[in-house]
Amino acid sequence: MAGIIVVFPKPEDSKAIKNLLVHNGYESVFNCTTGSKAITLADTLGEGVIISGYRMTDMPYTDILDNVEGRFEMLLVTSKQKLLEDNRGVAMVEMPIKVRDFLNSVELMQNNIYAKLRRKKRVVHQRTEEEQSVIDEAKSVLMEKNNMSENEAHRYIQKSAMDSGRTMVETAISVLKIMYKE
Template identity: 75%
Template sequence: MSGIIVAFPKAQDGTAIKNLLVRNGYDVVSSCTTGAQAINLADNLGEGIIISGYRLPDMLYTGILENVEGRFEMLLVASKQRLLEDETGIAMLEMPIKVRDFLNSIEMMENNLFERTRKKKRKPGQRTKEEQAVINQAKEVLMDKNNMSENEAHRYIQKSAMDSGRTMVETAEMILAIMYKE
């Protein structure tokens, strides 16, 4: 679960939402009353969810959004009129809050964060020149000794790596070790 920041101009509104979330098992980092406090907390947290009212004493919710976009999911809680004016594309709930809708929105946002984090972890890192050279050398050996095309050799290394749970570089090193034994 990620951390949640609650930002409302009235401390009692923020505290009520914070208590609702805590009672339902969510990790609420803090409840604050200004946009600057929310941004500061967000910078310290790194990523998570911000639940905000439309207007805080020092800025509109869009000021927070501009500072945390890409790192945080944001839920705007406001009147129907304010929600109709919004063009940011963030999640929104109309006041008064319906508890089930609110909790479902938070769960959806948590899932979005989880998926985003999972996708970041799955992205392959850039290979160094040395690592790419090992893969190329293994492909050449497979092409020479097994009469494979370059594409077939690449796919063989890739599939072997996936099947064994190793990286392509580790698999290429293994292929080279086996082939040079012969």
């Protein structure tokens, strides 16, 4: 689940930004005041956007970034002076926040995360030889005991897997367990 984590050292700052996001239609928005809590939330959520101040009480934003890089986009809210420093490719918004620019940045970052998730879903899982042999064995058993063609046995395993939300390998193992009990 993609979410938004707002982390600032002052609780009132993180709550204000969270409220701004929720008021503008964003869901799954979490706020905290320490980097360690932000990292824990990030591990729970998996991917999303982190909106951060420059330095929390326990660590700078760079430590958070090191722990979530690749899974989270980061938007740093900081002073103009800090904008000029090396930012490691992190998107930045200057304080005081211009609401429209801020919301546009968050939307762009969320779109990047969702695009990354869509690309990840498109990657086809390649079965190992062992996994394929389990599926082939289950098809053989179905063909022999239920008088199915190979195509029918394959479709049966595939449809059962889809209906139950399991993989074809898990379904094939179940078929083998059931058929060998008989």
